[in-house]
Amino acid sequence: MGTVVSIELADDQPPEQLRDMIAEVCDWLHEVDRRFSTYKAESEVCRLQRGEITLAGCSPDMRHVLDVCADLWRDTDGYFDAYAGGSLDPSGYVKGWSVEVASARLADAGSTRHYINAGGDIRMRGGNPDGEPWRVGIRHPWEADKISWVLAVTEGAVATSGTYERGHHVVNPRTGKPARGLRSVTVVGPDLSMADAYATAALAMGEAGISWLAQRAADGYQSAVVTDDGRAFSSANLPAAV
Structure with missing residues (x-):
């Protein structure tokens, strides 16, 4: 997944x-x-995009x-769009989903305390090795240290x-151009x-994503945002460490 x-x-x-648990997760x-x-020509996504297989012939996971992704498109007023770049790319959902499934598989195998980090997408269960909450640092968007x-x-x-790492890689589906406003x-x-998916959608919305994210708090999703001009916003119940 790059x-x-x-x-x-x-x-x-x-x-x-x-070790066996980790090997199964990696598999x-x-x-x-x-x-x-979306880069491997024989992937299921690419074959579906080329019309070599139909949706009915796809795997249950696909x-x-x-x-x-269709539900998210409706729930985000079109800002989460797996076709925003012109071709099918469900990566904005798949990476988080794959790690969520990996965590569930670890739990089914008997793991009650683990931490999986896939390029900044993190799933935690139970306490850390010291029995405390896992601590996650959110990188400063201009100063990497x-x-x-x-x-x-x-x-x-x-x-x-x-x-700050991949540039303006998220497309605003309304304009077809890279999203601006949030860093x-x-x-x-x-x-x-x-x-x-919510983080991707909010980034696509630009500054309007700040108020949209605030509404997700009712469903248990807290947020922290930095704008392109350096302003910072966080929801009231963000689990910030003391």
């Missing part, structure tokens, strides 16, 4: 069992990359992803979308797939 994934298990289990993430990549917020999360997800968007909530 990023590095780190996995930390804090469970008190035999090392060989923990799943590589499978997602093979099937949903149909699930496209169904959720500094942080804007430190979050303390025991159970939940953190997703950040910004322009960094972080969303914290119970489900990483939705947190990731």
Whole structure:
């Protein structure tokens, strides 16, 4: 998926069992990359885009992803759009979803305390190795050696979308041009797939995304935003570390 994934298990289990858990997670993430990549010609996404397979012939996972992307398109007034770039690209949902599934698989295998970070999309369960909440630093959007917020999360997800590493890569579907107005968007909530999608949608909205994110707090999603001109906003219940 064009990023590095780190996995930390804090469970008190035999090392060989923990290694097996990590291997299974890595196998799943590589499978997602093979099937949903927009760069690999034989991926399921690319084959669907070229018309070599129909939606009915796609895997259940692909149909699930496209169904959720359609729901997100409606829920975000079109700002989350898997076709914003002109061709099918569900990456704004897939990365968070794949890590959410990976975390659920670890839980099913008996892990109650773990941390998965896929390029800034993070899912945590239980406490860290010291029994404390996991601490997550949100990078300062201009100064790479500094942080804007430190979050303390025991159970939940953190997703950040910004322009400071990949430039203005998120397209505003209304204009067809790169979105402007927000430099960094972080969303914290119970489900990483939705947190990731909400962060992407808000970035596409520009400054209007600040008030849109505020409404997501009712569903348990808190947010922290930095605008292009350096203003910072955060929701009232953002789990900032003391």
